[in-house]
Amino acid sequence: MENKSILIKDVTILGGELKKGSVLIENDRITAINDKLNSKDADEIINGDKKVLMPGLINTHTHIMMTLMRGLADDLPIDIWLKEHMWPLEAHLNGDHGYAGTLLGCLEMIKSGTTTFNDMYFFMEHAAKAVEEAGIRSVLSHGMIDLFDEEKRKNEFKKSIKLIKNCHNTADGRVKVAFGPHTPYTCSTELLEEVRKKADQYGVQIHIHVSETQKEVDQIIESHEKRPFEYLNDIGFLGEDVVAAHAVWLSDDEIKIIKENDVKISHNPTSNMKLASGISPVSKLIKSGICVSLGTDGAASNNNLDMIEEMKIASLLQKVHKLSPTALNASKVFEMSTINGAKALKLEDEIGSIEVGKKADLVLLDMKSVNLTPYRHPVSHLVYAANGSNVNTVICNGEILMKNKEVLTLEESAVIELAENESEDLLSKA
């Protein structure tokens, strides 16, 4: 990375309390925030007038290369969607597809203000390469599924550990690796126990789907005579390093278990609505002091990766679910998408807020936009009125990835063309 400094001048700064000031970035970090900084202090100046500066959004559950499957299979029950559409395609997926899908997803995330994502899928070395080129930040995990078969299990660990060795803490620290056991119903107890041991050994996170549908909860009850989080607790799997995606169907006892183990929940409202999985009791989780962050899930069940849209849908869903318009207010959902996302990934000392010493992962929103007029509290506009297209400039790790809506790290038309070709190739094979 080049050694340089950027000054964002006279901008309204979001996160914590609202304030006006200038932000100095040197190399990859924020080194000063005050109103006395001036243009001589930096190599590059960004005028913050009529703009709002927020932390880069953090998407804590997605399968980024599923952008290639966007719009392929809608309005279907989740098991048909999985078994008849997604799994047959995934069986033919290769690294080239994965690279192209990840580039496309990174481009979409940059354009809509996301600078960090937490992923679980296949061909993750190829994903890491795309993430490195795109300039954003990610925690990647190989999706482990053993279907209770020892041979498969060994192979999944081989792949996961290889990924850790090849990619963890690469790309100037922007790429991290986690273990990604798929679910308690597709992974054996042996796999889950081994994941816990190896995660401690390698010092990496765990990313898992839990209790997305009522059906899978019933399945776990049938095999283990316990609900999923009870089972995971009893085998010693849970911990503060676990990000559990979905968590839709929860008993009060399970909520206690989640809290006691400081498990991080990734809420995925659009996917849960589109696949009709159900409504996660997010208000209750938050009231219990649990760290809830936000994720888009993959583009095949959303069908975009726009975290700004996801924030609105998260808030609306809780309000109508609780029949309370005060449920999940704009500030809370903004927190979920920023600092809570950072906590989920154990990166809260580095990202998730705008503070001196933190990494410069920053997004400038155009407030002089028709859909954001009149100018009001930016958090309200961001959550309820904006969408990804209001993002103007994106910085990650001190590097400008998009400036005035032009992405600098990737060539948009080339990425679109590559994704079209690889998607066609994937479909022709399946």
Place this chain on the structure above:
Amino acid sequence: MENKSILIKDVTILGGELKKGSVLIENDRITAINDKLNSKDADEIINGDKKVLMPGLINTHTHIMMTLMRGLADDLPIDIWLKEHMWPLEAHLNGDHGYAGTLLGCLEMIKSGTTTFNDMYFFMEHAAKAVEEAGIRSVLSHGMIDLFDEEKRKNEFKKSIKLIKNCHNTADGRVKVAFGPHTPYTCSTELLEEVRKKADQYGVQIHIHVSETQKEVDQIIESHEKRPFEYLNDIGFLGEDVVAAHAVWLSDDEIKIIKENDVKISHNPTSNMKLASGISPVSKLIKSGICVSLGTDGAASNNNLDMIEEMKIASLLQKVHKLSPTALNASKVFEMSTINGAKALKLEDEIGSIEVGKKADLVLLDMKSVNLTPYRHPVSHLVYAANGSNVNTVICNGEILMKNKEVLTLEESAVIELAENESEDLLSKA
């Protein structure tokens, strides 16, 4: 309007079945659709490559000038929102505010692909002026509230009839006027009965809010010993010319009444979620053969006017409500936003689909967009992956309102500035 012809060449055409072809517009109407048209046939050529042509979206319930109140009061119970925030502001609203708010709303609608809206509010002559300038289509009604007072009632009819005389069928027929009795709980039986008579006499539509909240249903039951649609039926108010917005809390008997009277329902999912009003039984209404269309409601309870976003939220909400991923599929929600909107406004012979002889109210979507890649069925992408920013070109009544994302009828920065000033003025008075 200038006398001219436009050829949209080699485009994918949505609505009914998907087909590829060219569309010729002469003056205000579509005069040919086929694949033999060529560039010599028209004054202006629009290249349809990588684009999809759809009917202009129809927003059947909004209060357009409430764009001025966007983001002013979020996360509040509906009665506090109304009584402590909206009504005090409305008491100070004047025609200048209304004109500015309508211009801003029209600009937002054009940019997000809406060409027709159904409105109820105040200062509607000022709204009509803004609609005329913006070039879009609307059905405007003065919001009538008598609070059971005869003097007020007379005054509301005076205003409504004046609006009909001044504005109905103006702006080359783009502006129509309807009666807009506010609700059954803010209007007397006498007012509602008189509206029915006068609507028949003047041959105009009726636009009303019904059963948005459980509380108002209880109120009507207390005063009339009947549920709202039963009461409206008994006083002979209902008919095929009535657009009832919200319709959240309905008994099975009321659904029968709606069907028997061919009342048109405007579903407003975002507003119903944000204000925590409840979930309208849309799947059941559609199964009963009722015409359900879609509306954003005002920007103060949404907080934008993006019908593309509204389509996604409508579909997602029914799916999770019914716990069925097949509920309200993409085609159905597209129909709600196009031809059903036209039927609601009794304009189905003129707009709502792309057919020879119909008015040229057309929208071109950019399919070569990152969030719409890979190219798939455009209706899926439109409903689940797109947002208003994917709209490229908008035509209404044969006139190009936006071309390649540049609005031609209004000057964007001037409208934003005017709206900021008028909003500030309104706030300073309240």
